[in-house]
Amino acid sequence: MIRPLLMGVVLCVVYGSSKPTEKTSRVHDDGRNHDYDHEAFLGREEARSFEQLRPEESRRRLSIIVDKMDRDGDGFVSGAELNDWIKRAQMQHVSDSVAAQWDDFDADADGRISWDEYKNVTYGSYLGKDTPSPRPRPALHSHWSPPTESPQTDGDYNYTHMMMRDERRFRVADGNGDMVANKQEFTAFLHPEEHEHMKDVVVQETIEDVDKNGDGLIDLQEYIGDMYLSEDDEDEPDWVTKERQQFAEFRDKNDDGKMDREETLDWILPPDYDHAAAEAQHLLHEADADQDGKLSKEEILDKLDVFVGSQVTDFGEALLRHDEF
Template structure:
């Protein structure tokens, strides 16, 4: 694990210095719900990926309509979080966001067993620290170019913020927030703090223009400055530094790295309700969803396709 940490750290260093002509971005944009064009007049493929996630949508494409409806019915029960028999826009939005972040949850599941050393279903700070920094803890004087003491202190701070009940033991939700803080509202301040610590070289608590550019671009002797650097200077003056004091404070840095843009999941939830709400009451029943199953999920609808599926089962 310590090797993986080293590699990750090294990659961050490389991305910032080895290719000075390429721009490095710290902006944490949300991933698109689908890379497919959203055109319902052609098909509902975009909606399928937004609702299910890319891999699951492909799996549904191989099902018969009957199988597709059966699986969709099971999903509907999962979406109905309060079990009142209706699916609201908010419940749909929550589900779509989960589908969008499925790869994150899969990543956490994959790493979980590496850290849960006593197999109690939780990960304590001591477990994480011993797995990640074990070699350093055994020999703090080891010769290395990395400041493990600083890295460990920074990790402990983030772990403490992710640990909402304050027991220094993380469940799956808390550990996910620790590994992927940009996706959790209560972790935004720590993401901003870590970013400012990385960029604020003079330690004044702000990011000035020189530090902002220096984080993305390192000039070399005799080298012409790439055009994108001039664009970034303009971006800093016109958009990043909102109060025009020549530097970015915490709020301005937050707006830069975690922009509150258009909520694609909310828009898709509204769209799915609009497409399927037969009685126009603003919420969906299971029957309304199943009646419009082709909007939510795909299926193999041709006789030839069904024959292939039946053949594949033998």
Template sequence: MIRLVLVLVFFVLYGSGKPTEKKTRIHQEEPLSQFQHNDDKNFDYDHEAFLGQDEAKTFDQLPAEESKRRLSIIIGKMDGNKDGFISEEELKVWIKNAQRRHIYESVEHQWNDFDLNKDGLISWAEYKNVTYSGYLDGPPMDTEYNYTQMMWRDERRFRAADTNGDLIADKQEFTAFLHPEDHDHMKDVVVQETMEDIDKNGDGFIDLNEYIGDMFTAENGEEEPEWLASERQQFAEFRDKNNDGKMDKEETLDWILPADYDHAVAEAKHLLQESDANQDGKLTKKEIVDRYDLFVGSQVTDFGAALLRHDEF
């Protein structure tokens, strides 16, 4: 069974009353897309990075001409200095805003489920009671999940996000709890959770076998895929920086939250490179619309007039 952990999307909850299950590990920052970036197959990653995940779903159902019309409106909003061009910086800002919007909507989607007394705050007691009520109130459950361990991990993360230590989260603190990978003061808990999930022998490090085992587990004599050889080389040359055969906390942090890599910057450079027909380092409206398939284009060509349209369009 192959598990590509570097493209896992992290969700603490996406519905109320369900504790975090296995694979609540956080890798890298909040992802720009749930898809892998592979333009040879499709532009799904680019669509979600540029539009945001929810808006991309709407565009996926639009006919080509409607996609182009809406894209033209977006271009006007992206052009911050109103010079008639879209720069790499303006692309980056737009992508980061789409990312922030996804995080904001994720928090808003769940807020009312946990703010039981409607005081505009969420206490640890409220979160625990909603999330683990079935486990706390009912008889012991026969399940593969260790709910006691899961609740303890959630409490540890909640305490890390709770900057004033009152075990009551405002919107900012609850956002840090749900999306710790985007907050500097949460990096330690991100690393802790990652290492706890991968460090099978409990020695406080991630060795090569644990690193590979988290990505691939052979079943029924299944042969290893070829890409594992590249991962072993990555481990030796880039992950294990001090060459002691294992990753410590600092090396794990560099792996999952690399300080020198920004996904929004990389995506902005990619979109610019793919769309800049005259190679002048900036995009015109025509250059973007000509590559609407890269930015917003849908595989659907005729969805019909019944599609609900957002007010901004």
């Protein structure tokens, strides 16, 4: 069966379980699905909202969004306008995720978050402190297998190890070394994939998550296992076969059968990859029926399932309405 692989750079950040650490996916992935498109186009939370709307309400809201995207008012959405919109969604997601958690961790309301404040709120109950749990923060861990030597474990989670990982990341994000984060430093902590000086820690955490034999490298089996768990009676999907080819032809650049740190960096944060531009090009290709290089409102609305979601539930009426709609 397929193991969930969350895609994207910013958009792959997870508001998941109450566990302190969950990871974004491998940041760059060529495999496309509608969930990925929805989050890129709308942002994660808005995409979830749209998936709960009835089709007619989704269509109405999407029509309003199209008018906003059409900056020059010519009745069409160009590739550049689509690109700008997706970048805006990325930036808004990062800003919203930081704002949503800031007050939880800034215990003394001094406009800064110390490592002790973060640690006490996130890990307080596991450190023997009576501290309320915050909103779960996005992070880079989703299926890490903990070592067995630490006594502080809960199921598959080892909180001592995760706390050490968080502290390491906090230290890197903390530019002046005082272990107290301002908004910019805390943003780098929550969203390290968006900051150049955080790349090393992103690579380190990725290797720790994927490297099962502890050699500090990622071999083909570990690479595939990060994305796909096979069943005995299941034929391997075509996309898995393609990923094996990707590993041999592009990931493992020195042909030693494994990805080292530099190769892992190229995998998760490819230097020449513009996520917003790639997603804009993909959506343009999906919806541009007359192949004129731009999208009319009708073309976008005709591809409602690509842009905002096709799941219909009975919860549309209960959804919070945003002012812009």
